[in-house]
Amino acid sequence: MIDPEIGFTADVIRDPERFVGRTRLIEQCISSINAATGLISVYGKRGVGKSSLLRQIQQMALGDYTVAKRAGLAHLIPNNPRRYLTVFYTCDSMIENGRDLLSRLCNDQNEEDSLLRLVPDDGKEIIEFTRSKETSAGADLKVVNWGAKGIESTKYAKVVPNDIVQTFRNFVDSVVANQVKKRMKRDGILIILDEFDVIKDKNGIGSLIKSLTTSEVKFAVCGVGRDLSDLVKDHNSVERLIEQGTLPVKPMEPGESEAIITRAAELFKGELKFTPGVAPLIAHMGQGFPYFVQLLGKQCVSVANARGAKVIDEDIVLEVKERLGRGEGFPTLEQAYQRAIGRSSDRQLLLHLLAEQSGEESMFSDEIGRIVLKNSRQDAMDLDIEYVDQLIPRLVEEKSGPVLERVSERQGVYEFVNPILRQYIRLRSLN
Template identity: 25%
Template sequence: MIVINRQVLVNAFVPAHELEVPDRFAGRRKQVLELSDCLYAHGATPLIYGDRGLGKSSLALQLQLIAMGNAELLTKLGVTDRVLPPDKRFLTFFVTCTDSTRNFADLLQSLVNHAESVEHVDTSAGATKLIDRTTRKRVTFKLFEAESTKKYAAESGRLSFKDLNLEEKLVRLCELLTDTYGMPVLFIIDELDRMKDTAGLASFLKAVSSEALKFVLVGIASNVAELLTDHQSIERRLRPVLVPVMEEAELEQIVIKAQSYLNAEGIPLAFSMRAIARLADVSSGYPWFVHVLGQECLIVAESKSRTLVQYNDVDRAIRGLARNESAQQLSDMYQAAVRDSEPREKTLRAFALWNHSDIPTRDVYKLLSEELGTQAGSTHRSQLCKAEFGGILFVPPFQKRGLVRFRNEMFKAYVRMRPSIYSGVDSAVKEAYLKRHWRQEREFDEYSGR
């Protein structure tokens, strides 16, 4: 009997954490190349943005490793020419905004705290590696003499007694870091969307970004304006890098890499090709769903002493998604939207089946009334736009009527995937959608003479 290491099993997929190990990072070749080029561009400020659940933070962590000189991912991608030479590598700090990061001043204080918290870790060679004491993350792989870090700590301490505002203090600290260690400084600012007010940030970045000081911004948004209040002051310096939904082949790579990780750790669990394809298909381009469902599949297979995850295991994981702890927030949103109304659930699922982000209400209303017998589609749509029901839909500002969008595209994918509260609603809406789509295709063929 094979004894399975539980810690290894439950970490083959990581829905609750970013992927830091390059060997397990899948896809995103285009974005990795764009970001690695930005490290060479003087004054450029990369902005990583996109919907929830698409792996922006994992991508940012890979950029952190690349900036510190780690060549593993770039080598795997076959672009070793982009590996930073020793004299171009950065002292890199990964700063995550929280609910307490309300404005630019709060962010500046956090950046200062990270810059002040450099300390050394002794190595067997007698030299030191730097870490960020506030997060215990590595700042650089390069080895330094311990004396350098002691000198920096002493000098940065003296700055605290000088009459400097936060902006001046951060700049002086970064200059001191560069003078002490002979390396430029990079701040990766994650979850920028948590800041209630970003006023002042863009102007600051424009003023201080240089060859020796660089910033990377990461956040949930559909466009730059959603992340930066005064983005026009930095428009020419910004390098927007959109993180789109993943291709199915990229999603399949996540499963294959998780499987390889297990096998390397002595756990002979694997996914059938049909199970891998099913996971990639149902996840609608969102890697987070691959991690949530894949993790559940492994746990179930192991509990039944099976070494192969089958197609039906994926379907069972999908049916259990409403009870999955990792997806609890999405489940709560669904419950708040549907409540005690079967017609509203039909309306919600009919909107979710539309493939594009801009959803024409007229077409959905026709689907509801003609195929599903639900006549009050506009009423339920209006309710789904209200905060009382979670405000999951909204009318785009440029379109006063006729179109709606999901406020959270990841939730839209979740709606399509999970079972309905009212029995048969999910299958009825899917059948109606397919029937109407087939009818429209036939009418088009007849009209065009095909």
Template identity: 25%
Template sequence: MRGQANPAPDKLPQFSRAASRDPGSARQASRLNRLREAFTPSHPIAQAQRFAGRRGLLEQLIHLIEDQQLHVVLYGDRGIGKTSLLRIVSNLARDAEYHVSYASCGSDTSFDSLFRQFAREIPLLFHKDYAPTHPEVEAGGTLATLIGDKPLTVADVTAVLEKVQGTRILLIIDEFDRVASARMREQIAEVIKNLSDRGSSIQFLIAGVASNLTALVAHIPSIRRNLIGVPVAPLDRRETAQVIEAGSRQSGLPFAPEAVSDITDLSRGLPYLAQLLGLHASFHAARRGGEAVNREDVVAAAAQAEEEIGLRLSDRILRAIDSAAERSGWPALRSIAERGMIGHGRLLANDVAGLDPTSKDALLEAESDAEGESWHFREEAAIPFVWLRASRAGQR
């Protein structure tokens, strides 16, 4: 109609940094920023004050490294908290005056590139052939000055590292499962054996996604007495509650006891999932103006987490999950996902017995190792996705 003003278009969503310029929105923006810092599912925890649970495992790792002077391999499923553990151990070791070098592997990481990185980070001061007043030491030289341009061999690395003295050195290798080269795994094992035989002050702490020790490190028999595997199990209920309580303290937003219980049930001891649900539940409560997180916030968080995790899955797997639910039912899928969550992703014959052959072939891959035949989901994110969807389906 002539003379009638056009309706104002809806205001676009804003980043909270922009919204905080409005004095009326500043308090809410500040509250949301605290929530983002309190729950961090997308990256590991490195600050001791934010780390919760795992106290017994931390004590075990410190004992193995410090008292028994063993090399340690941490293994477990993705999202179980291995990298957070490594970060905390790194900080605690540095506080105890260990020299710590940290490397994260990729598919293209080689033996040569890994140990060149470590050599660049270890001061030449700790090499027994160099006095503190040596010009290269005073200039801040590192062990990298002792290695040439040719690709490093096990003998080269051993020759340099065995002469380190005057300090304890902890070499941390994260995401070791991403190393594609079987030969590199053998070389790491050989270096560990050589340094152990020579009584070196250097220790390794290695972590990766695996269901057992032998899946990560080769030549186990030759270094059995020098190396120990430590599985990272799911959090227990008390530890999961501690994770939520730690986030609640930092954010200043309390959780109702039943909300903590619901997140504990849904996360099944997976720190990543507990953090994700805690984050989404907190945001839902804050945006509705709630003074505490309640059960309805957790229900909304579970739906949002399911949708978010589903974005990481291929269309093929999503269709396979829906087809499997039609054939075998959500309860069967829920049971399989639960076994995968508490079994480092490894499923045994009894675990998948309720799945029809077509669905089994579409969703799972078989593998054989020293422990026998087992199965795992073709895509890792399928485990928490199936668990959340099946759990929500059971509530409807």
């Protein structure tokens, strides 16, 4: 049996060896990491590869440019790249606003990624560690012991009651003075905030970030959106900070998706081979979504295992496709599909019509995933689907996932919340 995880993973890509493509984005990352000030913003669709890019930014910020070298960009790496200590925080929808966010940052206790781990405290034990396999790569700091007093941010330096902004400033100042400068001799601290889009009230966050940004404190924000204004409402206040730092993550070009298969083949080290036709087939099914490509790759390995095969050929891909058609092999997507349908065969039909709408090309454009209800009305009527308007509400409700969300500017225009689910539906058979 061959472990699919050797070559494929559905996890965020931290290991630069597994990170594929994105050459142009890496180029931009290099320059924005090395700019003395400025905000880095990463945005794009769900499952398109944002968090993975963020982890590579973190790696480069520490001074490990493996991913850039692999992308053939060694010549762009400065002789003395700016080096940082890093904080990485993933937001959630319980965060109401900017203050809430700062409070979370001051209290998060993650051993490798939190701000609090870096704040000096007598009892705490912090050691250097590297985030990649290469020991020569840039080191970061992690906590191995929080000390006898336990973890409570009020025990740490300079907490100002009822003033989270000042408390946060104090924390950051002490980290910069003690860890960044004195201990690690770095240029600054990089605070990376993933899933920034889920913060409820984003008013004022732009000006907050602006006021906290210095030549020693840099922020990177990332989330689902079409541009920076989807992430930071008062984006005008950060406009001057973002010259090099806006990184739109688009669906992958077919060649990049194919490279995921090629890279997997390398990772399997000859234990498992792929015939030449396989990568283009999988890339096509994945429609530019690396997450889906990785899942398809995994399924191919499972089928190969079941057959006792050591070579993945087009026939195996075909079997994966047939199984997918029957709802087998992709439990998370299948569950989402079933929840959306909610036992209505009419809704199932409509969902397929909507998922099928418009040509493939549009999936690579800015309008990715947009659908117009009226374009499917005639088809729906031809298929005897009655009451289209009564089928839609469930699809935009929370309990269905939701599957669709309204695109506010235009009436009757929706978007699949998860473009990967859309592609799954396109490949799924009706019965």
